[in-house]
Amino acid sequence: MTEKSTHAKVDEAQTAALELAKLDDDERSAGLHAIADAIDTRHEEILEANEKDVEEAEALLEEGKYSQALVDRLKLSESKLESITEMVRSVAAQDDPLEKTLASRRLDDDLELYKLAVPIGVIGTVFESRPDALVQIAALSLKSGNAVMLKGGSEASHSNRVLYDIIVEATADKPDGWAQLIEAREDVTAMLEMDDSIDLLMPRGSSEFVRYIQDNTSIPVLGHTEGVCHVYVDDAADLEMAADIAYDAKVQYPAVCNAVETLLVHEDVAEAFLPEIAARYEDADVELRGDDASRAIVEMADATEEDWSTEYGDLILSIKIVDSLEAAIDHITEYSSKHTESIVTEDADRASTFMRSLDSASVFHNASTRFSDGFRFGLGAEVGISTGKIHARGPVGLEGLTTYKYHLEGDGQVVGTYAGEDAKPFRHEEFDGDWTPGRLSQE
């Protein structure tokens, strides 16, 4: 077998991207249904390949080089495959993120400008060792008309290869080479240098890994680093509500980025609030680490400076007592990763000050930080959560995989008419109307 070079694969993807951009939503969604159908009929083959991955991972587990949690994430089953195809079909059912007219402006008579949503082009992805990730990323890319480079974790290589082959076969009527499998680590390095042909990189994995990618490429990166989220219990809070929110934000699913890591409590309500919430946390086996003032009220470990900027991703919570709303804002500004922060208060002005003052992607009033999620936000399929501020921020839906393009329909206009002493003025009127090819010349 002669393996194609990464460069050749990216070139193919680039050619495919131009063709993909011309498909309509029905054609793209039909591809997704074909993928789902193919996976449905080929369970045996997929599970066989997956079994090889799992065996190899279990061998590493015995050598202590791998964790049981990772083996579990790697393992496919009939029911997992069913949920994968359900996911693919739900992506197909999403609203078309493309071909939307984002703005229409009449520059002058018979000179009409349209801003249209279009795919980004070629997206380079690197993701964790979960075989469902490959299918999900391929599905989101196809739905949004993007060609995609797929590099999964090497532990899932047998599963990924079979799933990739199924995807390619099921979409044989789609532009050739729209999805490309990459298997070697060196090929990721090669991708990082291809800023002429890869338009966006979407790395998933640890914060360190995402940072590494950002530091080693000039391609734009849509990446997620830490989630050091805060809940602030104001002195004007409904304390019962505050306890429910603080509990849910930590305990409901502690391993995720939108779980709270630091609880800030106004000193005037600390004595009333802390003992009760501490008891609830204790029942849920949450380890508490507090500042001196918190520890004077409830017995717990001492929080160090490092705790304030740590994403535990676990049943651990740091607690700090603050003497004002401003002190809470200052603490968050200093230590937050700008992901999600929530204030619990009955005072609308304080909520407003909190929400306006903080430079985080999501700021909540009287709700759990755990709502910070593409599905819960109603964005449909989630592409990822961005901790950057450029292009897409916070939970990202299919829209994050699009950019725009300007179409101008004229009737022979030249700029000379609109320049110099006798310059004709522009009209610049917004109007409702979609781009219709050659509308003006058909009149």
Next chain:
Amino acid sequence: MTEKSTHAKVDEAQTAALELAKLDDDERSAGLHAIADAIDTRHEEILEANEKDVEEAEALLEEGKYSQALVDRLKLSESKLESITEMVRSVAAQDDPLEKTLASRRLDDDLELYKLAVPIGVIGTVFESRPDALVQIAALSLKSGNAVMLKGGSEASHSNRVLYDIIVEATADKPDGWAQLIEAREDVTAMLEMDDSIDLLMPRGSSEFVRYIQDNTSIPVLGHTEGVCHVYVDDAADLEMAADIAYDAKVQYPAVCNAVETLLVHEDVAEAFLPEIAARYEDADVELRGDDASRAIVEMADATEEDWSTEYGDLILSIKIVDSLEAAIDHITEYSSKHTESIVTEDADRASTFMRSLDSASVFHNASTRFSDGFRFGLGAEVGISTGKIHARGPVGLEGLTTYKYHLEGDGQVVGTYAGEDAKPFRHEEFDGDWTPGRLSQE
């Protein structure tokens, strides 16, 4: 004088950015009027400083180290200062790019999500030796609520320093340190590494310079590289219209990025079209470089492979005859810088194929490429033209200096309610409504 370090300046800007984000449009626009008024009353001081820059530049000119065109661009006058303040006031008059509710979605009863336009934060800018550039960039930043690092060309250092001082004094009631002047080249290098505190870089200058910035930072870059634009004259073109467009696109202002560099002509109309347009170009002193087929019709220099990818920025044009629309699309796909391409045709289907097939920021039908410009597009003040695809593409208005933030207003909701076996379904209904702080708790 103890000079502050670049790090200290960026820290100040970061603090100021959080305060700027809280100002309303009236406050930001009042700052712009104060800047314009201050410039109006301090002409003498500005022209005195500018005279020093011009003298130094003229000395370099005599040594052959500088061009007359650059000296002219550097030089300020009473009338140039008037047009600068006019520009500042027109930025003030623009629609507020902030505080727009981009989307409102009811996730459930009393759980409302708002997507709000907000400033990006701290913007690092590096620009050419034109003193008006400093004022323009500062004005755009203030209008959009962003703190800004300003690094101008060293040739304009005296002018820049005075203008900067005027801006700072005129906006003394605005958040301290919102605009920071940077003067040394090493300080640009320092900025490139500050990805924790600078949110966006906007370099202006040569393509090589923008590339250098992109290659040496992990901060997102909104930059403009080449403009290799094309006009394609289809066999179904109105040839008189085609000649007007081809002429305007090259001659009206050849030094700019949206001027045409390569003219593609369908072989069936080449004999009818080329001699006439060549005569018009000759009258305007345009140097033509053609492929063999073009040279068989009109006498001109030989175009080399290099010509097809060259941005002349001058009265030079390359010409190629193609045998089909597809060949024109292929040529553009290979050589274009994805800036602006125009097709001249009376055939709506071909226009549509051309516009859908090309991955350029702007694709035009029967109009000059020179329309590709923020002012002509009706975007108001132009921040720049982006040749990237992420965040902002093509001509960029004030909107390009904004990002968004999610505000969630709840009534104590926790995610546990919406998860597990008895999960409550979300409503996810779009509605019309702006974020009102604490709306739900006021009910």
